[in-house]
Structure formats: structure tokens, C-alpha cells
Amino acid sequence: MDTERTNTEGKGVDEIVRLDSVRKTYRSGTSAVVALGGVTIGCPRGSLTAIIGPSGSGKSTLLQCAAGLDRPTSGTVLLGGEELNGLDEAALLKLRRDRIGFIFQTFNLLPALDVEENVTLPLTLAGRTADPSLLVDVMRRVGLVDYMRHRPFELSAGQRQRVAVARALVTRREVIFADEPTGGLDARATDEVLGLLQEAVRESGQTVLMASHDPLVASYADRVVFLSGGRVVDELNLPVDRAVIQRMTHLGIWDRPPGTDGGNPS
Numbered sequence: 329m330d331t332e333r334t335n336t337e338g339k340g341v342d343e344i345v346r347l348d349s350v351r352k353t354y355r356s357g358t359s360a361v362v363a364l365g366g367v368t369i370g371c372p373r374g375s376l377t378a379i380i381g382p383s384g385s386g387k388s389t390l391l392q393c394a395a396g397l398d399r400p401t402s403g404t405v406l407l408g409g410e411e412l413n414g415l416d417e418a419a420l421l422k423l424r425r426d427r428i429g430f431i432f433q434t435f436n437l438l439p440a441l442d443v444e445e446n447v448t449l450p451l452t453l454a455g456r457t458a459d460p461s462l463l464v465d466v467m468r469r470v471g472l473v474d475y476m477r478h479r480p481f482e483l484s485a486g487q488r489q490r491v492a493v494a495r496a497l498v499t500r501r502e503v504i505f506a507d508e509p510t511g512g513l514d515a516r517a518t519d520e521v522l523g524l525l526q527e528a529v530r531e532s533g534q535t536v537l538m539a540s541h542d543p544l545v546a547s548y549a550d551r552v553v554f555l556s557g558g559r560v561v562d563e564l565n566l567p568v569d570r571a572v573i574q575r576m577t578h579l580g581i582w583d584r585p586p587g588t589d590g591g592n593p594s
């Protein structure tokens with residue numbers, strides 16, 4: 329059953345992802361690093377949320393905790409109303425396999441497999457096969473229908489990322505977590521990848537939670553959550569890139585010297 333909660337946007341929002349007071353502390357030798365200092369956010373079903381913040385602000389940690397890849401030190405994470413804290417590793421694995429798609433900056437493609445095999449890999453691992461018409465439809469949408477037999481090394485960076493997006497689309501996962509999905513891509517490839525994620529939300533009702541330090545990326549989102557020093561410092565609905573840049577400047581997110589809580593995003 330899905331959770332119905334009140335968040336900062338309004339009452340009774342159907343939130344498919346919900347984090348409440350999530351803290352994550354890493355031990356590093358004798359000292360402790362607070363990666364998340366009590367984060368509370370909710371992502372409405374069928375929305376595209378961008379987590380924006382400088383390097384080291386906790387974006388990856390937030391996604392890892394929300395996706396059940398890492399466990400918070402304290403606080404709760406709910407996915408589709410199910411509390412992840414109470415799940416053992418086998419249950420977490422099943423939940424990730426059945427409901428979650430991942431897109432990483434490094435694409436996570438297997439070099440020995442061709443494009444089609446890489447796209448359908450999660451289904452293959454789960455002992456299932458892709459619906460052939462859906463597969464062709466998705467490959468057309470990502471512009472790779474003529475590249476099914478190519479291997480990753482034969483593709484450009486933008487094409488490789490579109491393979492990773494196709495994988496999240498063809499498996500029709502309810503929630504897609506994307507960590508710097510356009511890092512290293514040029515403006516055109518960035519636009520294509522983010523356009524596909526918007527389509528996943530608008531046409532397939534999937535929910536996307538993506539992390540980036542780039543205000544341009546944020547402008548494709550329905551909502552931006554600003555993270556700094558492991559804390560949510562602001563939110564913006566229906567952002568345009570200028571507003572995001574202004575808000576980041578106002579919050580001083582770009583002013584901190586590298587090594588403390590981030591650095592220059594460019």
C-alpha cells in the first residue's frame with residue numbers, strides 16, 4: 329500500500345519515496361563524517377525531483393539510502409509505503425530488482441554484452457524476457473533501434489547513457505534513481521537524456537529522483553531540493569535554470585571552498 333502523507337507541498341500527496349530524518353555517518357579512521365545530517369523529503373509518484381548540491385554535500389549518499397543500497401545510521405526510508413529499515417538483504421535485493429532502476433554517471437554497462445543484452449540484463453537476471461514490442465518502442469525512443477547488436481565501446485558517451493536510460497524504461501521500474509546521469513555529456517546528449525527521463529515521468533508515470541551539481545539539469549525537474557553539508561537547505565518547484573542559479577548563489581552553495589562542503593560546480 330502506498331503512503332499518504334503531508335509534506336511541504338501540500339496534504340495527502342501520494343509519495344512513492346519518503347525519507348524522514350535520515351542521518352548517515354561514515355567512520356573514517358578515528359573520526360566520523362556526517363554525510364547526511366537529518367534529511368526529510370518526499371517524492372510524489374510520477375514526479376521528477378532533482379537533488380542539487382556541491383560535491384560532498386551528500387547527494388549520492390541520499391540516493392543510496394533512498395534506493396536501499398546503503399542503510400541510514402538513523403531515520404526512516406519508505407519506498408511505496410514499505411519501510412526499508414525492517415527489510416533483510418534478500419528482501420532489499422528483491423525490492424531493488426522489482427521496483428527500482430538505476431542510472432549512474434559511469435553507465436554501468438557490461439562491455440561483453442551488446443546493447444540489447446545490456447538493456448534487458450535486469451530482466452534476464454530475474455529470469456524474465458522483455459516484451460518485444462516494448463523493447464523496440466523503447467529503443468526507438470532512445471534513438472538506438474539500429475544499434476541493438478553494437479557493443480558499448482562502439483558507442484559515444486551520450487549513446488551509452490541512452491542505453492542505461494533504455495534499461496530503466498524497458499523494465500518499467502516504478503522509481504528511477506539517477507546519479508549525475510549527464511556528467512561528462514555534451515549539451516545535446518544532456519538534453520536527450522533528460523528529455524527521456526521527463527518522458528518516463530509524463531508518459532509512463534515513473535518517478536525519477538536524480539542528483540546533480542548542474543543547475544541546467546535541475547531545470548528539467550518538477551522540483552529541486554537543494555542539499556548543502558548533508559542537509560536540505562531549500563526547495564524550488566517548477567524551476568528554470570536562472571532561478572536555480574540565483575537560489576544556489578543566494579544560499580552560498582557555490583561559495584564554499586573545495587574540501588569543506590563542495591566547490592565550484594563548473
Ligand SMILES: Nc1ncnc2c1ncn2[C@@H]1O[C@H](COP(=O)(O)OP(=O)(O)OP(=O)(O)O)[C@@H](O)[C@H]1O
Binds near residue numbers: 361363383388
Ligand atoms: N564510504 C564512505 N566512507 C567515508 N566517507 C564517505 C563515504 N561515502 C561518502 N563519504 C563522505 O560523505 C560525504 C558525502 O558524500 P557524497 O558522495 O554523498 O556527496 P556527493 O554530493 O554525492 O558528492 P559528489 O558530487 O562529489 O559525488 C562526503 O564528505 C564524502 O567524503
